[in-house]
Every structure is written in structure tokens, then in C-alpha cells.
Amino acid sequence: MRIGMGHDVHQLVRDRKLVIGGVTIPFERGLLGHSDADVLLHAICDALLGAAGLGDIGRHFPDTDPSYKNIDSIRLLIATHDMVRSKGLELVNLDATIFAEAPRMAPFRPQMIRNIASALGVPEDRVNVKATTTEGLGAVGRGEGIAATSVVLLQSAMSS
Numbered sequence: 430m431r432i433g434m435g436h437d438v439h440q441l442v443r444d445r446k447l448v449i450g451g452v453t454i455p456f457e458r459g460l461l462g463h464s465d466a467d468v469l470l471h472a473i474c475d476a477l478l479g480a481a482g483l484g485d486i487g488r489h490f491p492d493t494d495p496s497y498k499n500i501d502s503i504r505l506l507i508a509t510h511d512m513v514r515s516k517g518l519e520l521v522n523l524d525a526t527i528f529a530e531a532p533r534m535a536p537f538r539p540q541m542i543r544n545i546a547s548a549l550g551v552p553e554d555r556v557n558v559k560a561t562t563t564e565g566l567g568a569v570g571r572g573e574g575i576a577a578t579s580v581v582l583l584q585s586a587m588s589s
């Protein structure tokens with residue numbers, strides 16, 4: 430068994446779509462990034478890479494590479510998962526938390542879980558997504574950005 434954790438933060442700005450967990454969420458601002466800035470999927474990618482001992486998202490998908498400009502992060506998640514599987518590892522389960530003062534994530538949680546489970550080719554009960562505010566505290570609390578963390582557990586594909 431191997432455990433990994435991931436953390437990501439992106440700034441909220443005008444004139445960008447808000448995409449989290451592969452869901453476009455109606456909101457007056459969106460997350461700034463080289464990719465679609467899907468903070469939740471980036472945290473999950475980093476957790477998967479960490480558990481597999483494969484470094485981090487910036488190493489594999491550098492933000493200096495124009496081919497990743499505005500890329501749908503579901504594609505990064507699929508590519509990350511392919512690397513994990515190449516090491517003979519498979520997902521046991523993943524848990525993630527989105528930190529956002531607004532908007533409310535709860536209505537979009539089931540679709541996020543469907544998107545992530547589908548990208549990873551696992552049943553939805555292996556994926557859990559939560560959301561919390563930071564009670565108005567800090568940069569996230571002031572609505573300057575949105576953060577996410579994730580923890581994943583991997584096992585040898587031969588042990589299942």
C-alpha cells in the first residue's frame with residue numbers, strides 16, 4: 430500500500446470560467462491558471478503522483494509548455510493515472526476537500542465524483558469529495574481564491 434497527498438490553490442479572477450472536478454460552475458469569477466485551473470483535479474493528480482513516487486504535476490505538465498494552455502484537467506488526471514498504472518499500482522480510494530467561501534459546491538459534488546471516477550475507471554464509491562469554507566478567515570475566506578487537498582491510497586495491481 431502507498432499513500433499520497435496533494436494540495437493546490439488558484440486565484441479567483443474575472444473573465445475566467447470556474448471549473449472544479451470537471452464541472453463548470455456558474456459563478457461571477459473563475460480560477461486563474463495555465464490550464465483550466467481545476468484546483469480539485471490538480472490536488473488529486475499530485476496525490477496520485479506522490480503515492481506512486483512520481484514527483485508532482487508541474488514536473489510532468491509544465492506551465493511553460495503551450496500544449497497545456499487552457500487544457501481540460503480531466504486529461505491531466507487521465508494521463509497521471511496512466512503513469513500510476515504503468516508502475517503496477519491501482520487506486521484503493523481517494524478523499525478530497527475543496528476550500529471555498531463561495532459558491533456552494535454541494536449541488537455539484539455528485540457530478541464531480543462521477544467525472545473523477547470515470548476518468549480513473551473506478552466505481553464511484555472509491556471517490557469522496559467534500560467542501561468547506563474557512564469561516565471567512567485567510568485568503569480563501571476573503572474570496573481571493575479556492576484551494577483543495579487530496580489523499581489517495583494505492584495498492585499493487587496484482588493484489589486485487
Ligand SMILES: Nc1ccn([C@@H]2O[C@H](COP(=O)(O)O)[C@@H](O)[C@H]2O)c(=O)n1
Nearest residue numbers: 529530531532533534535560561562563
Ligand atoms: N463552498 C462550500 C462550502 C461548504 N459547503 C457545504 O457546507 C457545509 C458546511 O460548511 P462549513 O464551512 O460551514 O463547515 C460543508 O460540510 C459542505 O457540505 C459547500 O457545499 N460549499
Ligand SMILES: C[C@@]1(CO)OP(=O)(O)OP(=O)(O)OC[C@H]1O
Nearest residue numbers: 462463464486487490491492497
Ligand atoms: C496544471 C498546470 C499545467 O501546465 O498548470 P496550472 O493551471 O497553472 O496549474 P498548477 O496547479 O499551478 O500546476 C501547474 C501545471 O502543471
